Amino acid sequence: MTVHRPFRFGVQAATSPDRAAWVDLAHKVEGTGFSVLSMPDHFDDQLAPLPALAVAASVTTTLRVGALVWDNDFKHPVVLAKELATLDLLTDGRVEIGIGAGWEKYDYDVSGIPYERAGIRVDRFVESMAIIKQHFADEPFSQAGAHYRVTDLNGLPKPLQKPHPPILIGAGGPRMLGIAAREADIVGINPTLTQGHVGAEVLDSMSADAVDAKVERVRSVAGDRLDAIELNNRAFIVSIHDDVTTATNNVRQSLPHVAHLPESFFSESPFTLIGPPSKLIEDLLARRERWGISYVIVGPEDVDGFAPVVEALTGT
Secondary structure: OOOOOEEEEEEOOOOOHHHHHHHHHHHHHHHOOOOOOOOOOOOOOOHHHHHHHHHHHHHOOOOOOOOEEEEEEOOOOHHHHHHHHHHHHHOOOOOOEEEEOOOHHHHHHHHOOOOOOOHHHHHHHHHHHHHHHHHOOOOOEEEEOOOOOEEEEEOOOOOOOOOOOEEEEOOOOOHHHHHHHHHHOOEEEEOOOOOOOOOOHHHHHOOHHHHHHHHHHHHHHHHHHHHHHHHHHHEEEEOOOHHHHHHHHHHHHHHHHHOOOHHHHHHHOEEEEOOOOOHHHHHHOOOOOHEEEEEEEHHHHHHHHHHHHHHHHEEO
């Protein structure tokens, strides 16, 4: 990347036993200096993203909210766009739109939504993105495609953020990375998830070399708009400890499916944050220099340990 964007950080949370705990988490995330609370979008044991995020926004003042990411196949784009515009309006412009083409086969199997091949899901996603953006625009629009047909629709309400809330597209494969480079304000650098489940090939796609190729794909397609794009990733493997060896061993013991991976994976992959806060700060600075990644998301269990990093790097 030719421009180093300032760091910002988010938390991705999925569930809560009750309102009080969810409100406490929102307060903690905001109070610790994170800028965004996001949620996944699956049919497992998680809260429904939209109402949960609305509650989180209602009890905070600066915290931005969004999904990482909404599955395009779960809602018609007109429905999703209307809900997101409403949320943006009622949160005084604190929404970020994270969206992807859908990947986890389990969600489709249990819901009965057809799990069509990746190419069809991506084709549908492209049409959907065009509809969502036009829904936010000032004029009525029509669109007739292979998957959606919209006729003379003036999408109301309009979002507060103009021309629309920032759009994050989560992408792991070459085609989706290219689409994100052309269409997104924020490109989420994801593992490659074409198999529909997390297996060995997903871990391979999280290596530093694999991320080199992903970011190069974004750079090559983005062209003149490269400097306007924010790069994001979700750190899935986090172990914060004063001793790096202990931190790495903790990961190998708690996550046996990654225990076989080489030491270089744990030290270099942007999907890992392993070691004391001082090392994580150095790692994130190096990763921003190498890839341009400046927007990093961790889990709710990592908030306290990661807080010194947030304090040191936010806005720099």
